[in-house]
Amino acid sequence: MVHKAKYQTMFIAFRFEEDSRDDHIEMEIKDGENLKISLSDSNDTPERDPNAIDGRKLANLIDGPSCDYRKKISAHLLFILYSKCTNVYIDRNIEELGDIFQWDFRKTFDYVLLSAVGVLYISPGSLQSVLNALESKKFELDFKMDDSSYKYRGTLNNCEILNVRDSIQWLEIDNFLEKNPKMKILSLQDLPGEQINNLLKQWINGKVVDMETWYLLRNDGYSDNVIFDGIVTTKTKLT
Template sequence: MEEPPRNPKFGLLKCPFALREEVIGNMDFMDAFHFSTLSKRSKQMVRKARYQIDFIKFRFEENIKNDRIEVKIKNNDWLKISMSDSNDPPVRDPTMIDGLKLANLIDEPSDDYRKKLSAHILSIFHFKSTHVHLERNIEHLDDLFLWDIRKQFDCVEVCLSRCDDISPEDLQLVLNNLVSKSYLLEFELNDSSYKYQKPLKYCESLDVRGSCQWLDPENILQRNPQMKDLNLEDLPGEQVNNLLKQWINGEGIGLESMGFEISWYNGIDYPDNVIFDGIDTMETKLTEEQANRMIVIWRHRGRTVDIQRKTDGRFATVHLCHSGCYVWMWHTKFFRNIMQIRSVPKIKKTVVKR
């Protein structure tokens, strides 16, 4: 009696590592994910293949039912995975992949499917940039299913709606526990007297919108010596002046730019005598063409001057206009490229009379 034909086995496990890595690296994201759930060995294979992905963002929405993971996969396509609370009814966005179903494919114990799925994705794929986006108040770290998995990110965004505000305690909970290279913060604080004075560990870029009155700018460059880009909206002119002086007096060695934008609805302005009070300014060394290459803001009517640090003699260019105050430090690679631009002499046309 003939034996029934056996199902052919998937032979990738027997292939040389270089070939396995090439095959896995050319899989689609979901194919690689499903392959990683077949066994412990397949999971290790995907991890060792170092499958590269540009971007992942964990979004905690205003309504917990809309929580999701967004992944930028190949060809600039976006993949969205629903991560709503497992206690909610299983009504999920049909345009998203159901995270609960994906988590059920992972043979690992967990009391929260979101933690299990997030841990699996972060362990097998290699992301160039990992972001967290918060649109609701986080009163307890347990509200962040990421907390038990990862505490350091490339960017943390806290963007609450105008009708919501945040307490100093909740703000400290986020800023003191989620370590990030970059912060984008837009919210209102419910305590106008509170000032945040702690250093933001590892922060290289800080962008505060809406209201920055909760942030104490005094000695902020000293508290955050690794800071490269600082952008604060609607900062009072006297505090802008203070920050310029902090840089002039030697703080912020690695600082590359500062921006102090004025929101259109605020109606305030930055007078020259306030911004440059007690600061020695000089005519900018930039040509008009070099200045125009810097940024579109430069084309607005305003005043452009250079300032110099007292400690090492480095220069920075300050542009003051109706939309705000913008500062660029000369030691950056971008600025060095700008300085290499020379104005092209205009060729005088000769008119031949006939």
């Protein structure tokens, strides 16, 4: 019973900052009181937040098979903590999946943010690595991609909410709802009207059953002739 006991916390967040020396885990331990555990590149010794626990020293108190202290701490915390919300925030380019150490033992999260305070540029390979490695109920993806030919054709496992801003051309729309049948909320910026038409037809054909809301945004608006092409519509009596 003791071995299986869980300590409840409101949230636990893994934060990968623009500067890897500022990486940390944050969790709420009391109402309004958060705890930080510093994580940094194993070969770097940053000036640590004076209010944060030193991750290396903490790892020395934990039994675990991993030689990477970050993996050891993360695995231990996710084992002993019961959290209502487990989030991941990525504020820099992740060129190799090995940089995101905790995916080895925890794959499903409540919320994943791939963004930055400034403009985040990301390569197709890096994006594919992150999306293939993660399962999350909500993805918020705010970045720029210069490669206009790349399409992500994978499945966002168990995703219910998808919010895409800045670059949208990487998202493959064909069979999107069939591959992601749990989708409830879509927020897509600057999606071409023809692709909205494609999504509407997928929805009409019953590829998802729990869809609640679409936010389809573009500064210069959309042509209803394009969006509803080939879709039977009727005039409404609503005023």
